Amino acid sequence: MGGFGPIKRLVFWQNMPSHHQSGVLAALARNHGYEVVWAVQEGLSGERAAMGWPEFADSGVTLVESPETAQAEALLSGRFDETLHIAGGIFGVPLARSAFFTGMRKGCRFALMNETPLPKGMEAAGGRSLANRVLGGLQPAAQRVVRARYGRQVLFVLAIGAMAEEAYRVFGWGEKVFPYGYFPAGPGEGFRAKTAAEPFTILYLGQFSHRKGADVLVQALAQVSGQGWRAELYGAGELEGDCRAMAGQIKGGVVEIHDFLPWxxxxxxxxxxxxxxxxxxxxxxxxxxGEALMRGVPVVATDQTGSQVLVRGSQPERGAVAKAESVPDLARILDSWIQRGPMPLERREAIAGWAKCLEPRNAADYLDQVIRWSQGGARPNSPWEPAPETSQPER
Known part of the structure; x- marks a missing residue:
């Protein structure tokens, strides 16, 4: 865009200060010299604090919680030539939506950071307001309107997960779509993968909700033919009672259901x-x-899980992808893993070594390269994709 200079300041507009994102923002400030402002609609919720989610720590990032109208206006005014605003979920987060449309009128440069739209009948954690449910239902059409009207001011789209990448190409964003994800901190530089416990142990960490599919897992475990395994499910939600009842009927292994664990x-x-x-x-x-892979643990995810990209067709083998809501397919995959037994330590170490690419600092390097691409630089690969091959000189 003519008249704009190099980007020096990044203003993120998001719903809350999640540890799934904080490390990336801190690394952008620390390693790449950006001035980073993180404007969030609300602080860490009581529910997530109770789950032991880490609080945001000051690390060179300016956190602005629940900004008043005047504060938001100030962040959107001035320094147009060196600022990029990154809005997360403009159809689901009122603060991000307001910032985006106000910023468009002011002539700000924006990038979008979005998951795929929720399918009809699926609800976000904690539910959504009537306004957001209506907007969610209209989102495919609304996304095309946003692309047609504001596409020149949107430098790129960070598509979170496999389904979002496909959806935003359909919405017309073309080469501006870049695969993205959430990048919580790993276990640390000195971490070494650990030997898997005996017996073969399957772990589920999440809500007992329709969307998260814990009931599908319990039904699949009931169809597993292998013997002597153990499954531990940690979480809470409306399907917990049903899952407990089903788990009590399973004979081939032991299924334990517990309240959620602190992070x-x-x-x-x-x-x-x-x-x-x-x-x-x-x-x-x-x-x-990603949290499992960074610790050397293989994962089975469904084809309606955005981070399936981390295990699909993976080398070294990092897991498998099952059809969403298919009890027989998930049971078949679980059976095959149980029959093989726990993965040898050296293979778990290989997974953990590969998964260092998911560390926040590497995601920050990637986002910096995407920003540079928007200003004429080379197009980068995502952290989990193989580096582009370079031609070798003839000898």
């Missing part, structure tokens, strides 16, 4: 699991997939 305890429990399962009917990303 740090969940990560520690995850380290010795044989297999993590994400049985979602719909999941925009599914952060536990």
């Amino acid at each position: 740090s305890e969940a990560m520690a429990r995850l380290e010795t699991a044989s297999l993590v399962v994400v049985p979602s009917r719909h999941d925009g990303w599914g952060a536990v997939v």
Whole structure:
């Protein structure tokens, strides 16, 4: 865009200060010299605080919680030549929506960060307001309107998950679509993958909700023919009672259902699991997939889980992809993993080594390259994609 200079300031407009994103923003400030402002609609919710989600720590990022109208206006005014605004979920987050449309009128440069639209009948965690449900239903048409009217001011779209990448290409964003995800911190530089516990242990971490599909997992476990395995499901929600009732009828293995674990305890429990399962009917990303892989644990996710891209056709083998809501398909895949037994330690170490690409600092490097692409630089691959091949000189 003529008249604009290099981007030096990034203003993120999102729903809350999640640890799935904070590390990336901190690395953008620390490693790449950006001035980073994080404007969020609300602070960490009581529910997530109770689950042990880490609080945001000051790390060179300016956090603005629940900005008043005047504060938001100030962030959108001035310094147009060096600022890029990144709006997360403009059809689901009122703050992001207001910032986007106000910023468009002011002539701001924007990027979008979005998951795929929720399918009809699926609800976000905690439900959504009537206005957001209406907007969600209209989103495919509304996205095309946004593309047609504001496409020149939107430099790129960060599409969170496999389904979002496909959806935003359909919406007409073309080469401006870049695959993206959520990037919680890994277990640390000195971490070594651990030997899987005996017996073969399947782990589920999440809500007992229709969208998350814990009931599909329990039904699949009832159809598994293998013997002597163990499944531990941690979470809470409206389907917990049904899952407990079904689990009590399973004979081939032991199924335990527990309340959710605080995040740090969940990560520690995850380290010795044989297999993590994400049985979602719909999941925009599914952060536990990356959290498991960074600890060397293979994952079975559904084809309606955005982070399936991390295990689909993977080398080294990092898991498998099951058909969403298909009890027989998930049971078949679980049976095959149980019959093979726990993965050898060296293969778990290979998974953890590969998954270092998912560390927040690497996601920040990638986002910096995407920003540079928007200003004429080379197009980057996502952190989890192989680096582009370079031609070798003849000898």
